Amino acid sequence: MGLLDGRVALVTGAGRGIGREEALLLAMHGAKLVVNDLGGGFDGSGKDIGPAAEVTAEIKKMGGEAVTNGDSVSDFKGAKRMLECALDNFKSLDIVVNNAGILRDRMLFNMSEDDWDAVLAVHLKGTFAVTRHAAEYWRNKNKETGKPVNGRVINTSSDSGLLGNASQSNYGAAKAAIAAFSGIVDQELRKYGVTVNTIAPVARTRLTVDATPATATLMAKKPGPGEFDVFDPGNIAPLVVWLASDEAKDVHGQVFRVGGRSVWVMQSWHSVGRVKGEGRWDPAALGKALQPELAKVKKETMNDVFSSGL
Numbered sequence: 001m002g003l004l005d006g007r008v009a010l011v012t013g014a015g016r017g018i019g020r021e022e023a024l025l026l027a028m029h030g031a032k033l034v035v036n037d038l039g040g041g042f043d044g045s046g047k048d049i050g051p052a053a054e055v056t057a058e059i060k061k062m063g064g065e066a067v068t069n070g071d072s073v074s075d076f077k078g079a080k081r082m083l084e085c086a087l088d089n090f091k092s093l094d095i096v097v098n099n100a101g102i103l104r105d106r107m108l109f110n111m112s113e114d115d116w117d118a119v120l121a122v123h124l125k126g127t128f129a130v131t132r133h134a135a136e137y138w139r140n141k142n143k144e145t146g147k148p149v150n151g152r153v154i155n156t157s158s159d160s161g162l163l164g165n166a167s168q169s170n171y172g173a174a175k176a177a178i179a180a181f182s183g184i185v186d187q188e189l190r191k192y193g194v195t196v197n198t199i200a201p202v203a204r205t206r207l208t209v210d211a212t213p214a215t216a217t218l219m220a221k222k223p224g225p226g227e228f229d230v231f232d233p234g235n236i237a238p239l240v241v242w243l244a245s246d247e248a249k250d251v252h253g254q255v256f257r258v259g260g261r262s263v264w265v266m267q268s269w270h271s272v273g274r275v276k277g278e279g280r281w282d283p284a285a286l287g288k289a290l291q292p293e294l295a296k297v298k299k300e301t302m303n304d305v306f307s308s309g310l
């Protein structure tokens with residue numbers, strides 16, 4: 001008995017890296033899979049159905065059920081075809097893992113309009129498009145059956161958005177927005193029996209090795225014999241399987257960082273200090289009052305994460 005027997009899952013960007021591992025582990029736990037991947041370069045150029053088809057073949061080889069979809073998540077109609085693919089082949093859609101991603105790192109003064117639009121289209125619009133169609137399907141199903149639909153959405157953010165990372169204003173803005181989107185959509189869909197949660201993974205993939213020189217040196221290093229591989233992309237999937245399972249039916253609107261042996265529970269914007277005047281503030285007096293409050297702010301950085309040991 002798997003944690004997900006009989007459930008139907010769609011994983012976007014499942015041809016490589018983290019998505020591939022998520023699809024394989026979901027299938028190992030009994031889910032039937034729609035394996036989506038556009039299959040292009042890490043910057044969003046080109047397309048190739050090959051990587052997704054290979055993952056589908058791997059799932060079938062281990063006795064699972066899977067079907068390939070090569071649509072782009074940023075194509076609104078393509079995103080609907082992913083839902084239809086699940087319904088046509090497996091008669092249901094229960095779990096959506098929005099994972100597809102690209103990178104086009106540039107400092108802001110060098111970023112083209114196309115670099116901005118392409119990254120926002122895959123991450124933010126793609127997450128919206130796929131979730132939007134699933135949401136309509138789940139709401140209709142709930143209305144027809146009168147029962148909670150037990151749906152799951154697991155979205156993919158990044159420390160780049162949650163903490164900030166220079167040269168990734170396009171990517172980080174999209175990833176922070178995905179975390180915000182997830183919290184809001186969770187509030188909208190929980191009454192139909194859907195949970196929406198977010199992960200921020202840390203793993204060795206082409207996005208952290210080929211596309212990001214800053215992390216390549218650290219990530220590319222393989223562990224010695226018998227050592228645990230903290231950057232193995234397979235380390236992300238167990239959290240996704242658990243979030244997709246019945247055991248996590250009451251986990252709503254949470255954000256987790258996950259990598260190596262660790263899962264962090266993250267907390268979003270919340271106040272850590274406050275000043276209140278007698279009436280409208282004098283600007284200079286306000287500044288003086290704010291200084292001790294600002295000193296309380298402790299910002300976690302991406303360096304803190306890597307130096308903490310995964």
Ligand SMILES: NC(=O)c1ccc[n+]([C@@H]2O[C@H](COP(=O)([O-])OP(=O)(O)OC[C@H]3O[C@@H](n4cnc5c(N)ncnc54)[C@H](O)[C@@H]3O)[C@@H](O)[C@H]2O)c1
Binds near residue numbers: 039040041051100101
């Ligand atoms: N690797 C990390 O440490 C890390 C850190 C934070 C966030 N992430 C996020 O994890 C997710 C997976 O990335 P990865 O690191 O495994 O990289 P990856 O490049 O190995 O995998 C991403 C996959 O998404 C696919 N894809 C790209 N555009 C698509 C589109 N429009 N439609 C469908 N598929 C598309 C690609 O073909 C690729 O197979 C991404 O959302 C990424 O931003 C990764």
